[in-house]
Amino acid sequence: MTTPAWQYDEMTQIGTDYASEDEVRQYDERMGRFRDRAADADAIMEAIGLDHDHIVMEIGCGTAEFAIHASERCERVIAIDISPVMLEYARTKAAARGRANIDFIHAGFLGYKHAGAPLDAIVTELALHHLPDFWKLVALHRVAGMMRSDGMLYLKDVVFSLNLEKYEKTLTYAVEDLRKAAGDDTARNFERHIRQEYSTYDWIMEEMLYRAGFDIIDAAYGDHCLATYLCRKGERR
Numbered sequence: 001m002t003t004p005a006w007q008y009d010e011m012t013q014i015g016t017d018y019a020s021e022d023e024v025r026q027y028d029e030r031m032g033r034f035r036d037r038a039a040d041a042d043a044i045m046e047a048i049g050l051d052h053d054h055i056v057m058e059i060g061c062g063t064a065e066f067a068i069h070a071s072e073r074c075e076r077v078i079a080i081d082i083s084p085v086m087l088e089y090a091r092t093k094a095a096a097r098g099r100a101n102i103d104f105i106h107a108g109f110l111g112y113k114h115a116g117a118p119l120d121a122i123v124t125e126l127a128l129h130h131l132p133d134f135w136k137l138v139a140l141h142r143v144a145g146m147m148r149s150d151g152m153l154y155l156k157d158v159v160f161s162l163n164l165e166k167y168e169k170t171l172t173y174a175v176e177d178l179r180k181a182a183g184d185d186t187a188r189n190f191e192r193h194i195r196q197e198y199s200t201y202d203w204i205m206e207e208m209l210y211r212a213g214f215d216i217i218d219a220a221y222g223d224h225c226l227a228t229y230l231c232r233k234g235e236r237r
């Protein structure tokens with residue numbers, strides 16, 4: 001079937017495009033400086049109840065820190081990303097860490113076609129904001145369609161939970177806090193994110209999750225700009 005002319009082109013990156021191995025390595029180092037990747041992965045695996053016989057997918061796996069940690073605890077990880085450079089870096093890192101049960105696939109939220117048993121859990125961190133809102137809901141609907149009923153979704157992203165009367169102050173503080181925690185590069189990336197990428201509001205994200213058929217078990221908002229949702233697949237609404 002040919003792709004309709006109205007289909008969103010998710011393969012063209014918006015905002016920061018990690019197009020070289022050097023940029024990807026720098027991204028990985030930056031993230032390692034202010035995120036405790038092992039502790040974060042442990043917390044996610046605990047939240048989604050990851051079991052040794054589970055198959056879990058990570059969407060927008062980037063440098064694959066979660067995928068690698070999860071692969072040590074479950075049967076198989078499917079790690080997808082639209083960036084061939086990210087995927088190559090992730091493949092090399094996973095091999096260096098002796099992981100052979102991760103399938104790295106060049107695909108995105110809108111194009112990945114799942115074959116095989118329905119997934120036990122899906123994890124996606126800092127990736128959904130690459131899609132405009134219409135396509136976010138299409139993506140979440142597709143995500144639900146790949147999972148078993150009662151399957152778990154862990155979604156973390158930049159989502160705005162701010163008071164619009166004070167949005168300028170809130171965003172300025174958030175950028176400066178990030179500068180202190182992670183340096184100028186990360187602060188500049190976040191400024192570009194706010195300017196160009198498609199992060200949405202908390203109430204829109206919650207409604208989208210609900211409409212895609214997820215029950216939100218827990219929603220946590222940090223610094224008015226970051227959100228994590230732990231969801232269980234329920235009924236389609």
Ligand SMILES: C[S@@+](CC[C@H](N)C(=O)[O-])C[C@H]1O[C@@H](n2cnc3c(N)ncnc32)[C@H](O)[C@@H]1O
Pocket residue numbers: 010011031059060061062063064080081082083086107108109110124125126127130131
């Ligand atoms: C900011 S990075 C986050 C990477 C990783 N999840 C993390 O937490 O460090 C965003 C990733 O999402 C990927 N991405 C962008 N659009 C995507 C899409 N439509 N489907 C899947 N991945 C996408 C990018 O290539 C990039 O690797």
